[in-house]
Amino acid sequence: MPATLISGVAIAATIRDEISIEVSRLKDQHSLIPGLVTILVGDDPASQSYVRAKNATARVLGIHSQQITLPAHTSESELLQLVHTCNRDSVFHGILVQLPLPSHINEANILFAISPEKDVDGFHPVNVGKLMLGEPCLLPCTPQGILELLERTNISTSGAEVVIVGRSNIVGKPIANLMLQKRPGGNATVTVCHTRTRDMAFHTRRADILIVAAGVANMIKAEHIKEGAVVIDVGVNRIGQTAGGKAILAGDVDFADVVNKAGSITPVPGGVGPMTITMLMKNTVQAAKQAVGLL
Numbered sequence: 256m257p258a259t260l261i262s263g264v265a266i267a268a269t270i271r272d273e274i275s276i277e278v279s280r281l282k283d284q285h286s287l288i289p290g291l292v293t294i295l296v297g298d299d300p301a302s303q304s305y306v307r308a309k310n311a312t313a314r315v316l317g318i319h320s321q322q323i324t325l326p327a328h329t330s331e332s333e334l335l336q337l338v339h340t341c342n343r344d345s346v347f348h349g350i351l352v353q354l355p356l357p358s359h360i361n362e363a364n365i366l367f368a369i370s371p372e373k374d375v376d377g378f379h380p381v382n383v384g385k386l387m388l389g390e391p392c393l394l395p396c397t398p399q400g401i402l403e404l405l406e407r408t409n410i411s412t413s414g415a416e417v418v419i420v421g422r423s424n425i426v427g428k429p430i431a432n433l434m435l436q437k438r439p440g441g442n443a444t445v446t447v448c449h450t451r452t453r454d455m456a457f458h459t460r461r462a463d464i465l466i467v468a469a470g471v472a473n474m475i476k477a478e479h480i481k482e483g484a485v486v487i488d489v490g491v492n493r494i495g496q497t498a499g500g501k502a503i504l505a506g507d508v509d510f511a512d513v514v515n516k517a518g519s520i521t522p523v524p525g526g527v528g529p530m531t532i533t534m535l536m537k538n539t540v541q542a543a544k545q546a547v548g549l550l
């Protein structure tokens with residue numbers, strides 16, 4: 256029997272409806288319009304399309320959103336100045352600096368300059384530290400999206416063997432921490448694999464829930480998974496172009512190879528990606544409410 260498809264598109268749509276209702280309520284009852292500024296440096300086509308999608312989603316939900324695009328040669332100090340300006344601008348409750356930044360800019364210097372209250376990516380060390388401690392904070396969007404996917408498909412993590420492939424600051428490390436925590440959505444036994452892991456399949460085959468965020472197209476095959484496992488594919492790899500010039504996407508999981516062995520699986524596209532953008536919207540609303548003392 257083929258795996259059950261976990262539709263990020265459908266679950267994201269449900270959550271977006273909830274957010275849209277909340278945004279209307281904030282406007283009507285508190286004259287509060289959540290605001291998001293996205294900052295894009297350079298002209299990488301993938302980054303352009305992600306930032307465009309973020310702004311479009313914000314507008315549909317009634318969130319005020321502005322995109323600021325700067326040339327690739329922008330200096331670190333110019334970008335820092337813009338971040339400081341956005342920190343002071345009360346119209347914006349959330350600030351997102353699209354990554355990766357050009358190589359002459361130190362990403363940490365920029366991310367650490369964003370006010371933690373406006374850090375809707377959850378990348379600032381204050382939020383990273385709070386996450387690790389289990390304190391309330393702005394959670395990084397992709398890990399938060401994965402928690403929502405599991406929760407809304409009634410997949411329990413408590414006592415489960417969760418194996419994560421990838422140790423990035425954006426996905427691997429935070430999702431590992433969240434899954435470890437002593438609360439609903441956590442309580443898992445967590446293993447983190449990476450490029451130096453000696454026998455990847457040994458670990459991944461033990462997973463009840465396998466989360467793959469390695470950035471390597473189609474690396475996970477049937478031999479890597481246990482029969483009936485839940486497979487969450489975070490990879491978004493551009494592996495080619497259609498005749499019409501549209502990017503062809505592949506996950507980190509070889510979907511065709513795995514689909515008859517997994518119990519359930521997220522597709523790419525249409526799995527984790529739409530959830531990531533939706534959690535950015537959720538974080539922007541949370542930051543706005545916190546800014547005016549509603550949380």
Ligand SMILES: Nc1nc(=O)c2c([nH]1)NC[C@@H]1CN(c3ccc(C(=O)N[C@@H](CCC(=O)O)C(=O)O)cc3)C=[N+]21
Pocket residue numbers: 304305308351352353354355376396491502504523524525526527528529531532
């Ligand atoms: N400061 C910052 N924050 C981020 O959250 C951030 C970032 N930088 N840099 C790049 C990564 C990547 N990322 C994605 C978001 C949505 C999809 C997404 O919606 N994907 C669609 C397909 C989109 C397409 O067609 O390209 C899907 O999987 O269905 C993918 C990737 C956010 N990132």
Ligand SMILES: [Mg+2]
Pocket residue numbers: 473505506507508509510511
């Ligand atoms: Mg694939």
